[in-house]
Amino acid sequence: MQKGETTPLYRKLIDDLKKLIEEGKYKQGELLPSENDLCKTYSTTRPTVRQALAELTNIGLITRQQGKGSIVAEPRRGLGILSVSGVTAGVGDQNLKTVILEKPVKQNWPQELLHQLSFEEQAAGCIFFTRLRNINNVPILLEETFLSDINLPRFTSRSLENRSFLKVLNEHYQVEVTGGEQKIWAVAADKNKSKLLRLKPGSPIVHMKRKLKTNVRDLNIYSWLYCNTENYYLDDYF
Amino acid sequence: MQKGETTPLYRKLIDDLKKLIEEGKYKQGELLPSENDLCKTYSTTRPTVRQALAELTNIGLITRQQGKGSIVAEPRRGLGILSVSGVTAGVGDQNLKTVILEKPVKQNWPQELLHQLSFEEQAAGCIFFTRLRNINNVPILLEETFLSDINLPRFTSRSLENRSFLKVLNEHYQVEVTGGEQKIWAVAADKNKSKLLRLKPGSPIVHMKRKLKTNVRDLNIYSWLYCNTENYYLDDYF
DNA sequence: TACGGATACATGTATATACAACTTTAATTT
DNA sequence: AAATTAAAGTTGTATATACATGTATCCGTA
Incomplete structure (x- = not known):
């Protein structure tokens, strides 16, 4: 320290x-x-x-x-942390469950990131995992996350189940989010997404591609989000 | 001044x-x-x-x-300034045009803000206006804006046409955005919105309710956004 | 009791200064 | 010529102080 x-x-x-x-x-x-x-x-x-x-x-x-x-001041959530809130009532921790669909693995960077990777990021390789957030056992938010494997020893073996991924990064690796950028669309759910999110095909869902910058050089968190916003909305602080 | x-x-x-x-x-x-x-x-x-x-x-x-x-530092877009970008190519200033649909007027606060107003905000009253952003003469983003009428002399008579509203606030009233919060949905366009945005009814559009906090006490900017994201996406920095 | 003003205390702005730590450049030594 | 050292310039941290300005409180007076 x-x-x-x-x-x-x-x-x-x-x-x-x-x-x-x-x-x-x-x-x-x-x-x-x-x-x-x-x-x-x-x-x-x-x-x-x-x-x-x-x-x-x-x-x-x-x-x-x-x-x-x-x-x-009133307590504020961390920078750029997305949360899901109910349109009518708040969403407590008790009825929120996060499921890991694909555990963290090393793999190649995807092509369609929409962001230019630095040389160091490319060299370090990419950690990838997929999560699905459920509220009251209903799947609401599908999240595919990519980050560069820089100064994150044993990360792929850590459990992200029932723990905030950003909290793990902060507590074990002193990583803090300092800013970011996001691109937002509304799309009609395709067959795959509508099945995962239990929606009728063609239902409007929110699609985001976000980049979170951190206090660690060349460590950025990229994520692709797909969210069922029929009964909930995405909540975002900056 | x-x-x-x-x-x-x-x-x-x-x-x-x-x-x-x-x-x-x-x-x-x-x-x-x-x-x-x-x-x-x-x-x-x-x-x-x-x-x-x-x-x-x-x-x-x-x-x-x-x-x-x-x-x-490298030029950064202002905090919380939403821009619209093309999926394939950038959107320059030349083909971007902002039209005022309803000029700034004093009116009562709406009910469905989703944010608790302070006493001072309620007392000061609400300035309201509506804008429509066009790219290549195609309407893309409908924006309804509410803000408290605090220390903003002659604001309702200022021209916002072809000028960034936030820039006007900054230059004439030294107002700076310090943070904010936004709630995001995907919805199917209703008759009214589909007409304004020239979409087929039922097309997925992005709907946002945002609150921008400023350096001025009790001056917050609330806006409701509806965006056609068929060929563009919302770009957001924080 | 109600009002007004004095007072105390809070943050806002500003001056003046000293030394530490880091970066760049120039001078010196090898 | 190359490496080392010295010096100059820059931001970082800190002390000490003064007055301006906004807020809350208390007390005497009407």
Whole structure:
């Protein structure tokens, strides 16, 4: 973890406050300690404290208001994480099940990615897997995922069942999504897709090709999605 | 324009540099003047200059490298700006035309926004307008936009024809999009939409409801989109 | 009781400065 | 000529301070 011997003070402040917010010590709508309080606690000065608070503002954890203070913002889902929501009611974890149709394997890159691969990505090869998300035992979202095999030891043997793939990447490999790009169509379901998603052939489904960029060089996540949106919709934060 | 009499110096620096980059004075990959140079030019000190450069880094206009300088980043489309691209070829500006179907007017908020409005948003009232984007004179994207009427003097009388709505907001009111949320469906085109988009009734179209958050308190942009994706797709960066 | 103003406290903007760490270039040595 | 070293220039981190501006509170006065 130690990259340059020491971590800057403002970095420590960020990490501490982040942790306290995520742990619920400071809840949504509440105020963080004032800049001057933090100065005393950390034996530092306002510019340093402000550098930390500015960063927390940037990542959306707090908002700031002159004369009032630093307000904990509403919790936000991770960048570019797609979720499926019900049109009428929310979708809880209990009735959501993810099934791996094809386990992660090394294979060649597909042709129709619609994105230009870097040399390093091509050289590293491609990990591929397919998942199907079910809500109340009804298949809703078919997802084909491709990513470059860079700095991901033993990835193909990890279990993605019942775990968020992006969470695994983050916890085991410190990978974070920093941005992305997606292309969206509406298409009529073909025979294969309509069977998998239990729809009448010709039903409108959402098709997406997305590229998620990460903090790791040349590690991008490409995925092709097909979603039955008759009773649910795709939900997307950025 | 003048909200509090004076604009801060660091703000002026941001605007100046932004303009120079967008005008091509500083091109992609090139270095901006060093912090010390900027200090001399603007008769100020490094913390102030750094505040401006930090902002430019945040909005992705530059990257910074210790020991080297501020590097102009590759041009990126604005956050949350939807563009429409051809499946086979790119869509240039020349064959893209935006038509205002309904000019901006004050009206009541609609019911089915799918987002909870803040008290201030409700109180301020709603500006509404409808646009239709055409590519090669074929209507592709129908867009209904709602936003709260907060600090936007004379907005309803501004022309949005042939101009990016978000660009107008940015240039005249210093509004920047900081994040957002979108819900996506595929639906079959009803009679009205199929007529507007020149499709056979029942054709699959993409329907989105999006919320764009801005740097201005309680100013959010809500829009409902309907897109013909037979020959084009929606392109989205985050 | 209700209003108005003083006050305390919060963040916003800005100056001035110092040293650390990294990059590039130039000078020196081998 | 090549490798090493030194120097200059750049951004990164941090301290110390001052005043401006927005918010909330309390208290005295009408």
